[in-house]
Amino acid sequence: xxxxxxxxxxxxxxKKVAFEIASYAKKVADSLxxxxxxxxxxxxxxxxxxxxxxxxxxxxxxxxLVSFNAKAYADVIKQAAQQENTKLVILSSSTDxxxxxxxxxxxxxxxxxxxxxxxxxxxxxxQVKRNAxxxxxxxxxxxxxxxxxxxxxKNSYGLFENASTLTEEAFNPNLDDNDxxxxxxxxxxxxxxxxxxxxxxxxxxxRGLKGPENWGLIEDLAAVLGAATACSKxxxxxxxxxxxxxxxxxxxxxxxxxxxxxxxxxxxxxIAGINASKVKVVINTDPEAPFFKVADYGIVGDAFDVVPxxxxxxxxxxAQNA
Amino acid sequence: MKxxxxxxxxxxxxxxxxxxxxxxxFDTNGVQYVINPNDEFGLTRAIWFQEQQGxxxxxxxxxxxxxxxxxRKALAIGANEAxxxxxTPTDGFFVAKQLAEVIKxxxxxxVIAGKESLDYNGGMxxxxxxxxxxxxFLNSCIDIxxxxxxxxxxxxxDGGKETVSTSLPLIIGTQKGIVEEKDLRIPNMRGxxxxxxxxxxxxxxxxxxxxxxxxxxxxxAPKSAIKMISPDNLDxxxxxxxxxxxxx
Numbered sequence: 001x002x003x004x005x006x007x008x009x010x011x012x013x014x015k016k017v018a019f020e021i022a023s024y025a026k027k028v029a030d031s032l033x034x035x036x037x038x039x040x041x042x043x044x045x046x047x048x049x050x051x052x053x054x055x056x057x058x059x060x061x062x063x064x065l066v067s068f069n070a071k072a073y074a075d076v077i078k079q080a081a082q083q084e085n086t087k088l089v090i091l092s093s094s095t096d097x098x099x100x101x102x103x104x105x106x107x108x109x110x111x112x113x114x115x116x117x118x119x120x121x122x123x124x125x126x127q128v129k130r131n132a133x134x135x136x137x138x139x140x141x142x143x144x145x146x147x148x149x150x151x152x153x154k155n156s157y158g159l160f161e162n163a164s165t166l167t168e169e170a171f172n173p174n175l176d177d178n179d180x181x182x183x184x185x186x187x188x189x190x191x192x193x194x195x196x197x198x199x200x201x202x203x204x205x206x207r208g209l210k211g212p213e214n215w216g217l218i219e220d221l222a223a224v225l226g227a228a229t230a231c232s233k234x235x236x237x238x239x240x241x242x243x244x245x246x247x248x249x250x251x252x253x254x255x256x257x258x259x260x261x262x263x264x265x266x267x268x269x270x271i272a273g274i275n276a277s278k279v280k281v282v283i284n285t286d287p288e289a290p291f292f293k294v295a296d297y298g299i300v301g302d303a304f305d306v307v308p309x310x311x312x313x314x315x316x317x318x319a320q321n322a
Numbered sequence: 323m324k325x326x327x328x329x330x331x332x333x334x335x336x337x338x339x340x341x342x343x344x345x346x347x348f349d350t351n352g353v354q355y356v357i358n359p360n361d362e363f364g365l366t367r368a369i370w371f372q373e374q375q376g377x378x379x380x381x382x383x384x385x386x387x388x389x390x391x392x393x394r395k396a397l398a399i400g401a402n403e404a405x406x407x408x409x410t411p412t413d414g415f416f417v418a419k420q421l422a423e424v425i426k427x428x429x430x431x432x433v434i435a436g437k438e439s440l441d442y443n444g445g446m447x448x449x450x451x452x453x454x455x456x457x458x459f460l461n462s463c464i465d466i467x468x469x470x471x472x473x474x475x476x477x478x479x480d481g482g483k484e485t486v487s488t489s490l491p492l493i494i495g496t497q498k499g500i501v502e503e504k505d506l507r508i509p510n511m512r513g514x515x516x517x518x519x520x521x522x523x524x525x526x527x528x529x530x531x532x533x534x535x536x537x538x539x540x541x542x543a544p545k546s547a548i549k550m551i552s553p554d555n556l557d558x559x560x561x562x563x564x565x566x567x568x569x570x
Binding site: 068070071074094095096098099101102103105106107110111112113114115127129130131132133134135136137138139140141142143144145181182183184185186187188189190193195196197198200201225233237243244246249250251257258268269272278279281292293294295296297298299300301302305306309310313314317321 | 333335336339341359360363413414415418440441442443444445446447448449450452453454458459460461462474478479480481482483484485486487488489495497498499502503504531532533534535536537538539540541542545546548549550551552553556557559560562563564567569570
């Protein structure tokens with residue numbers, strides 16, 4: 001009956017989203033008077049899950065699952081859910097978990113609500129609030145199936161520690177050859193940089209930066225803050241920055257704690273993609289830029305004047321608060 | 323190669339989002355509809371397959387008669403034929419069930435669907451359709467090459483990308499990158515004229531259980547006013563971010 005989460009890891013360490021869904025699942029489990037079981041794949045150090053209220057870990061160790069494979073992973077989650085007689089599976093909104101969620105839902109004949117932004121509004125009937133219309137509205141969705149799957153929107157719940165005693169159990173799923181019809185040939189990671197998906201802070205530049213040669217400003221500010229760098233659509237269309245950095249409606253979505261927009265006017269498509277961020281700062285020369293209507297803090301000023309001074313002040317602040 | 327491109331008919335990005343009927347329905351009043359951008363990127367890639375490798379491209383939408391202009395636009399861009407499944411979509415699983423039926427009847431080699439629609443942002447239709455059809459499925463696909471039955475494709479992952487090999491039949495969830503913005507085509511007059519005579523077949527929906535139901539909509543609470551900070555007082559910004567917003 002317990003709730004099942006898939007606790008994702010990367011390079012042998014849990015991702016932050018794994019702890020976020022654990023925190024969330026624990027709270028839901030308490031309201032349903034049940035426990036939380038976490039499924040892990042090829043991760044030996046599961047002890048940290050005990051900090052977030054997990055009672056039991058099903059540990060899968062299998063060489064075939066070293067590379068992410070959605071069909072195989074979804075099959076493993078299904079088998080774990082069935083063994084545990086789970087009625088609620090909770091996944092994150094990482095790229096991999098979004099990929100998995102629809103397969104898991106069909107496997108379990110479960111209704112799926114993705115992009116969920118808070119605790120269930122009610123458990124009978126089971127209703128959750130989710131982001132829709134590109135963060136311009138919420139949609140309250142009722143799941144009517146016996147088994148339910150929800151995908152929690154990133155950074156929508158937060159981490160809450162809740163110590164528990166963890167039972168570890170090996171789990172050996174039956175893997176089908178048909179699960180491996182997509183083979184990973186190579187993986188290319190943007191090395192040495194914080195990814196937009198994992199970042200707590202994103203520093204983003206627009207056409208106001210005037211050219212790719214000025215991106216040092218964005219990178220230096222990001223470095224002081226431990227932030228990822230991003231850019232607006234015109235910047236990636238002009239080829240100043242790689243497409244992987246484009247955030248907005250047709251680019252990567254951003255749901256970070258702090259989003260700093262520099263020289264970005266704030267077209268509606270851009271705002272749609274970053275609006276799930278909690279705190280937004282805009283620095284722009286044009287006081288009429290639409291970004292000022294959606295930001296929390298604004299500075300009307302020239303990036304080439306403001307940002308270098310901001311970097312120096314942040315360095316001093318960091319040194320003091322280290 | 324037979325390609326099916328799934329088209330979602332969605333409000334244009336600049337549309338005002340409002341609800342009617344006691345906040346239970348989307349208010350379509352004055353709303354312009356477009357091909358869902360993630361689908362349009364995929365459609366453009368399909369047209370390249372048509373031009374370069376002799377593929378036929380069918381577009382499909384689940385929706386009422388009001389969605390036909392969106393399908394006609396896809397035909398004007400270059401699709402060979404269109405199918406409209408005459409039903410109001412109730413949830414992602416309902417749509418996936420309809421698409422799986424079309425796929426079963428049409429024996430498509432490659433199915434292309436945007437990884438997410440701009441309206442409900444469910445992101446579930448491509449994967450559910452694949453699971454129901456027994457097709458291979460690659461989500462967040464940003465590059466694809468097909469040679470005979472062999473497929474090489476690239477998937478965007480958090481913080482990078484991944485190259486995979488697989489085979490047809492396949493469903494891909496597409497996004498920007500599969501083609502670029504500059505590659506998108508605006509229908510020309512000839513395209514619009516020929517689209518009028520291309521087949522647009524209407525079929526009735528198959529039954530699907532109502533696994534989920536959208537019961538109500540809400541608009542976000544109005545946000546508090548922006549705090550403006552003088553460019554000469556950057557200490558104030560740092561102080562606010564640290565003590566008020568608590569994000570640094």
